[in-house]
Amino acid sequence: MSQHRPGSTSGPAGAVPALPDLPEATVARLPEYLRALHHCAETGYETVSSEGLAAAAGVNSAKLRKDLSHLGSYGTRGVGYDVALLIDQIEYVLGLTQRRAVALVGVGNLGHALAGYDGFASRGFHVVALFDADPATIGERIHGLQVRHIDELPAVAAETAIAIGVIATPAAAAQAVADQLVAAGVTSILNFAPCVLSVPPNVDVRKVDLAIELQILSFHEHRKSTLTALPGGRAAGTSGQEAVGS
Amino acid sequence: MSQHRPGSTSGPAGAVPALPDLPEATVARLPEYLRALHHCAETGYETVSSEGLAAAAGVNSAKLRKDLSHLGSYGTRGVGYDVALLIDQIEYVLGLTQRRAVALVGVGNLGHALAGYDGFASRGFHVVALFDADPATIGERIHGLQVRHIDELPAVAAETAIAIGVIATPAAAAQAVADQLVAAGVTSILNFAPCVLSVPPNVDVRKVDLAIELQILSFHEHRKSTLTALPGGRAAGTSGQEAVGS
DNA sequence: GGATGTGAATCTGTTCACAGCA
DNA sequence: TGCTGTGAACAGATTCACATCC
Numbered sequence: 391m392s393q394h395r396p397g398s399t400s401g402p403a404g405a406v407p408a409l410p411d412l413p414e415a416t417v418a419r420l421p422e423y424l425r426a427l428h429h430c431a432e433t434g435y436e437t438v439s440s441e442g443l444a445a446a447a448g449v450n451s452a453k454l455r456k457d458l459s460h461l462g463s464y465g466t467r468g469v470g471y472d473v474a475l476l477i478d479q480i481e482y483v484l485g486l487t488q489r490r491a492v493a494l495v496g497v498g499n500l501g502h503a504l505a506g507y508d509g510f511a512s513r514g515f516h517v518v519a520l521f522d523a524d525p526a527t528i529g530e531r532i533h534g535l536q537v538r539h540i541d542e543l544p545a546v547a548a549e550t551a552i553a554i555g556v557i558a559t560p561a562a563a564a565q566a567v568a569d570q571l572v573a574a575g576v577t578s579i580l581n582f583a584p585c586v587l588s589v590p591p592n593v594d595v596r597k598v599d600l601a602i603e604l605q606i607l608s609f610h611e612h613r614k615s616t617l618t619a620l621p622g623g624r625a626a627g628t629s630g631q632e633a634v635g636s
Numbered sequence: 637m638s639q640h641r642p643g644s645t646s647g648p649a650g651a652v653p654a655l656p657d658l659p660e661a662t663v664a665r666l667p668e669y670l671r672a673l674h675h676c677a678e679t680g681y682e683t684v685s686s687e688g689l690a691a692a693a694g695v696n697s698a699k700l701r702k703d704l705s706h707l708g709s710y711g712t713r714g715v716g717y718d719v720a721l722l723i724d725q726i727e728y729v730l731g732l733t734q735r736r737a738v739a740l741v742g743v744g745n746l747g748h749a750l751a752g753y754d755g756f757a758s759r760g761f762h763v764v765a766l767f768d769a770d771p772a773t774i775g776e777r778i779h780g781l782q783v784r785h786i787d788e789l790p791a792v793a794a795e796t797a798i799a800i801g802v803i804a805t806p807a808a809a810a811q812a813v814a815d816q817l818v819a820a821g822v823t824s825i826l827n828f829a830p831c832v833l834s835v836p837p838n839v840d841v842r843k844v845d846l847a848i849e850l851q852i853l854s855f856h857e858h859r860k861s862t863l864t865a866l867p868g869g870r871a872a873g874t875s876g877q878e879a880v881g882s
Numbered sequence: 883g884g885a886t887g888t889g890a891a892t893c894t895g896t897t898c899a900c901a902g903c904a
Numbered sequence: 905t906g907c908t909g910t911g912a913a914c915a916g917a918t919t920c921a922c923a924t925c926c
Contacts, residue, residue: 459888
């Protein structure tokens with residue numbers, strides 16, 4: 391148990407948070423574990439084994455145990471993990487104990503859907519402002535929020551601390567929007583526009599490109615069809631795990 | 637040049653495709669290179685260096701060169717890559733030379749937006765059918781397509797080969813939909829529902845979970861704030877590349 | 883007994899640095 | 905000289921297998 395500080399308990403009620411820097415791959419999986427744990431809790435489980443939780447999260451158990459061990463984990467040998475405790479731990483590490491404010495820029499086709507996406511609210515995020523540059527959209531009400539002009543961003547940011555900015559504009563506008571978000575003090579950006587953003591080193595950017603996902607699937611589809619078409623090609627479904635890495 | 641078959645040219649016009657199995661990480665980046673290349677082409681470039689293309693795609697040049705070398709690449713030392721040629725190469729490898737049919741299941745909040753997403757059509761994909769289970773939505777026209785009941789899936793699949801199924805239903809319905817897609821012969825699935833799908837080994841699944849992306853950003857946000865709050869914590873923006881892996 | 887936590891081995895991916903070619 | 909292509913070194917992530925503890 392290398393990560394346990396002696397003395398005071400760490401975590402939600404602990405004194406010093408001391409987030410040990412987790413491997414990036416682990417961080418990316420923690421939300422999935424969290425979702426699986428919530429599911430366990432709703433189904434009435436108080437405790438769950440690494441095997442069971444791993445299955446629910448779609449990974450193998452060794453990986454799950456190593457991931458959780460990085461948190462200085464709270465399992466019990468011979469028993470498993472306490473569901474409620476682990477939920478608290480992961481939520482704490484991910485910084486979900488405080489509800490984070492999200493500002494969404496671009497209320498076109500995709501932005502419109504994101505503004506009303508249930509998954510955000512149900513997972514500790516709160517969309518607090520919608521922005522756009524198109525005069526036609528300004529003032530429109532979407533899921534209870536009024537669309538404001540992007541130039542009002544500094545004013546809004548001044549009164550409400552924005553934790554995360556979501557960019558759902560066309561690619562051509564994305565860099566300018568990113569600059570405005572950064573200028574307003576936003577240090578985390580989720581970018582749906584198909585382009586590369588350049589930002590200062592202290593700003594984190596994650597990109598989601600829906601077309602890219604399809605293209606990756608297309609590659610595998612293409613490969614499957616050429617494999618089966620080739621002389622020595624093994625028939626589809628013959629062997630091997632084909633699940634594509636996320 | 638390890639991958640060149642002697643004799644006949646490979647690629648778009650080649651005899652035997654012979655897709656050398658590329659590293660998964662490389663496959664995931666090819667679409668990004670493709671986008672950057674299209675941008676180059678539109679800007680009038682006929683040739684581009686690894687340095688230039690890497691910058692446009694948001695990676696470093698060594699990685700890009702290694703990725704392209706896996707295709708048995710078409711660069712010229714001292715000059716760079718021929719933009720048009722490389723576009724053809726990558727589109728061929730990704731299987732984008734044929735337009736692939738996409739079926740979308742679930743026309744709720746998110747599905748509605750996906751049905752009209754420009755990025756799909758502009759990148760070689762064609763949404764050919766919309767499905768839902770809710771009687772209230774059946775018959776509705778969205779971006780020129782009529783929503784059909786999910787039970788009609790087999791009939792539609794029989795007349796149009798569906799390359800990719802997109803699931804945009806609530807989590808509770810997703811597994812059943814996946815089963816129906818698989819039964820209809822679909823072997824590639826893009827899943828937006830926050831749950832793990834179990835499918836036969838010959839079916840590829842990619843998952844996009846918007847809330848997970850926010851939670852990963854939340855972690856970094858949390859860590860940044862604790863770092864700056866701690867005694868010895870270096871101030872934000874002091875050093876280091878913080879861009880988060882995709 | 884049974885399940886966690888973890889060193890060691892392995893695999894995958896990234897980066898370096900330079901040979902080789904235009 | 906300039907830039908690609910690539911072996912070799914490096915770093916990171918996954919898997920194995922088992923010691924450890926309830």
